Structures are given as C-alpha cells and as structure tokens.
Amino acid sequence: MNKFLNFFIKIYEIWQSGKAGKIGTSLLGFGMILVASGASFTFIIGYSDQKRNVNAAVSSSQNPDMVLYSIGILLIIIGALILIDTYRRLIANRTVIYFGNLLKQGDSDIPYYAMEKNDQLNVTPIKLGLIDSYKKTEVIEEYKHLCRLFKDRTDHIDAKKVYIASLASTPYLYLLGTLFRNGHIQNEILDYNRDLDKWYRLDTIGNNLSNCLMYEDNFTTVNDKLNYLCNSNFESIGIALSYTFPIDKTSIPPALRDKTIFLTHGLGFGNDKINNKAAQASLLNELTVYIDKLKSFNKNIHLFVSAQASFNVNLGKRYQDNTMDEVKIYNFNGSLREYDWFISFNSGIVK
Structure with missing residues (x-):
C-alpha cells in the first residue's frame, strides 16, 4: 500500500518538477481518456420481478474506434517514456544544501x-555545526572539520549541485566560501532577506556596480589611492568594504587607519542592496584586481567587510591560491563597535 501511495506521490512531484513532467502526465492522462473513448464495450441493464414472472433487459454496445484507441495507446507510451526519463534525471541530479543559521535570528x-523546483525533489540537507561564529577558536576548528569533509566530498560525493545558506560572522562565511574556490562542483549561494524573513536565490541578471571611495582623503579616484598605497613603504594595507553599513575609521585597528582604502558602491547602505549575481561579480572582479596589484608590491592584505552574507561567501570563493598568498579577514564586534580579531588564510592554511 505504501509503495502504491509513494508511486502516485512521485508522479505528482514529477508533474510539479517542470515542463517535461507536466507534458508527460498530460499525455498519459489524455491517452487514457482516448483509449477509454475508443474501446469497445457492452453494458446490460436488467429487471426481474419473480411474483409477476417478468424479466426484461436492455443492452447497448459500442464498436471500437481503432483510430482513437491507437492514438490513446501511443500517447500513453510517449507520456510514460517522458515520465520515466524525467524521473531518472531527477534521481541522478542529487542536490545538497548546507544550512546554518549561526546568528540564531529569523528563519x-x-x-x-x-x-x-527541480533541485527540491532529490535533496540532502546537511546542517552546519552550531558554533559561536564570533569566537575565533571555534571558527578555525569548524573550518578544519569542514575542510576534511570537502576534501573527500564525504557528504556530496555524487551531488550535481550544492546550495549554501548560512548566517554567521564574516570570517566564518569567508572560510565557508573558500571551500568552493576551486569550482569542483556547481554551487548556489542563498541569502536572507531580514525584512521578509525568508531566504532567496540571487537574481542572475542585474546592473554591474563599481567601487568608489568612501573617504576621499585628497584622492579623486580609487586608482589614485591604490597607486599611493602600492608605492608607499607600508607593509600592511587595509581594504574596507562598506556595503551594508559604513565602516568608521575609528573601528579599524589604529596601526591600519591611515593605510586603508575605504570603498563603497553607488546604491547606498542597507541590507540586500547587491542582491544579484551581476552586481556582486562586478564588485568582486574589481576587488580581485586591487588585491593582485597590492600583492605585486608585496603588501600584506587586511580585509574589513560590511556586506550581506552571500557576498562574504562569494568573497571567499574568489580566493586564488597561486596569487593571493596570505589574506587577513577581520571580525566586527558589535558591542565594542570595532574589529577585534582576524583569521589568516593562506592557500587553505588557517590561523
């Protein structure tokens, strides 16, 4: 009985899965109607009254309509083949979703x-460790644990696609992103809309954005400030990204305040301002160029980021083992209103 019910549940899920499922089930159903309409049948209605010794019967029959019957059989076969093919593809395309709301806010x-929809039919959920992502030691230990799993692809060895949905500190999200930096598997980064209290996929299409100076400090363009920092005798350079909230200079460690380039974009501050892949990609492309240029002058990079969760993960995905070397990513302490600790990432080595 359970197998019978599961069969119809799976047929319903396939019907929901997309156009192919809807076409297959529609052809199957329409074919059954044509077969029933074209088939031959006879029915008899009888009446009997023993007391009055009366017996009567009325019969009616319909000869088969071979054209309707044949078309119906053909549609059933085609519909069944489409459903079988759709089912096989859904089973083969297993997806995994890594989820962790470490901030314990919202959903x-x-x-x-x-x-x-197609990815929802054969998905394996994996919850990330419930750690305090604002404690450096716990972040590092969790990264090492995830690194071992991802190295062997323990949880998603046969998955065709991986979803990541996580709310946590910037260093944690950055490290989570670095696990996907080699592009060995298709992945989708989800983000969380705090106003609507729901997760969402980034739109694919959108307007490109460009970084601009937040504090001019006698410099007109980003390249002007960047060239100044490259040619300076500073060994360490900070890059502060003010996308969600403005980063105040006083929140930066004193030794880096005059050695940091403060950047923002033209959409203003707020959550979910860069909610499409095109906008994030354009900002990240520019940032990669900035880091590569600074690294070519042997500068140590310190990142201060105020951005939405998906951007932080995608920032980690952009790390390049062969060019970036060591990068330090800072944590913002909301109570102290300052960046109080950082993790150092260097080609998979974290400290």
Whole structure:
C-alpha cells in the first residue's frame, strides 16, 4: 500500500518538477481518456420481478474506434517514456544544501523553498555545526572539520549541485566560501532577506556596480589611492568594504587607519542592496584586481567587510591560491563597535 501511495506521490512531484513532467502526465492522462473513448464495450441493464414472472433487459454496445484507441495507446507510451526519463534525471541530479543559521535570528528551518523546483525533489540537507561564529577558536576548528569533509566530498560525493545558506560572522562565511574556490562542483549561494524573513536565490541578471571611495582623503579616484598605497613603504594595507553599513575609521585597528582604502558602491547602505549575481561579480572582479596589484608590491592584505552574507561567501570563493598568498579577514564586534580579531588564510592554511 505504501509503495502504491509513494508511486502516485512521485508522479505528482514529477508533474510539479517542470515542463517535461507536466507534458508527460498530460499525455498519459489524455491517452487514457482516448483509449477509454475508443474501446469497445457492452453494458446490460436488467429487471426481474419473480411474483409477476417478468424479466426484461436492455443492452447497448459500442464498436471500437481503432483510430482513437491507437492514438490513446501511443500517447500513453510517449507520456510514460517522458515520465520515466524525467524521473531518472531527477534521481541522478542529487542536490545538497548546507544550512546554518549561526546568528540564531529569523528563519531557522532549512529553506527548501528557496531552491529551484527541480533541485527540491532529490535533496540532502546537511546542517552546519552550531558554533559561536564570533569566537575565533571555534571558527578555525569548524573550518578544519569542514575542510576534511570537502576534501573527500564525504557528504556530496555524487551531488550535481550544492546550495549554501548560512548566517554567521564574516570570517566564518569567508572560510565557508573558500571551500568552493576551486569550482569542483556547481554551487548556489542563498541569502536572507531580514525584512521578509525568508531566504532567496540571487537574481542572475542585474546592473554591474563599481567601487568608489568612501573617504576621499585628497584622492579623486580609487586608482589614485591604490597607486599611493602600492608605492608607499607600508607593509600592511587595509581594504574596507562598506556595503551594508559604513565602516568608521575609528573601528579599524589604529596601526591600519591611515593605510586603508575605504570603498563603497553607488546604491547606498542597507541590507540586500547587491542582491544579484551581476552586481556582486562586478564588485568582486574589481576587488580581485586591487588585491593582485597590492600583492605585486608585496603588501600584506587586511580585509574589513560590511556586506550581506552571500557576498562574504562569494568573497571567499574568489580566493586564488597561486596569487593571493596570505589574506587577513577581520571580525566586527558589535558591542565594542570595532574589529577585534582576524583569521589568516593562506592557500587553505588557517590561523
């Protein structure tokens, strides 16, 4: 009985999965109607009254319509083949979603609804460790644990696609992103809309954005400030990204305040301002160029980031083992209103 019910549940799920599923089930159903309409049948209605010794019967029959019947059989076969093919592809395309709401704010349920419909049918949920992402030691230990899993692809060895949905500190999200830096598997980074209290996929299409100076400090353009820092005798250079909230100079460690380039974009401050892939990619492309240029002058890079969760993960994905070397990513302490600790990442080595 359970197998019978599961079969129809799976057929319903396939029907929901997309156009192919809807076409297959429609052809199957329409074919059954044509077969029933074209088939031959006879029915008899009888009446009997023993007391009055009366017996009567009325019969009616319909000869088969071979054209309707044949078309119906053909549609059933085609519909069944489409459903079987759709089912096989869905089973083969297993997806995994890594989820961790470490900030313990808003929606704490795994956001299946934010995934593409096809990916929801054969998905394995994996909850990330419930750590305090604002404690450096716990962040490092969790990264080492995840690194071992991802090295062997323990949890997603046969997955065709991986979703990541996580709210946590910037260093944690950055490290999470570095696990996908080699592009060995298709992945989708989800973000969280605090106003709507729901997760969402980034739009693919959007307007490109460009970084601009937040504090001019006698410099007209980003390249002017960048060239100054490259040609200076400073060994360490800070890059402060003010996308969600403005980063105040006083929140930066004193030794780096005059050695930091403060950047923002033209959309203003606020959550979910860069909610599409095109906008994030354009900002990250520019940032990669800045880091590469500074590294070519043997500068140590310190990152201070105020951005939405998906950007922090994508920032980690952009790390390049062969060019970036050591990068330090800082944590913002909301109570102290300052960046109080950092993690150092160097080609997979964290400290």
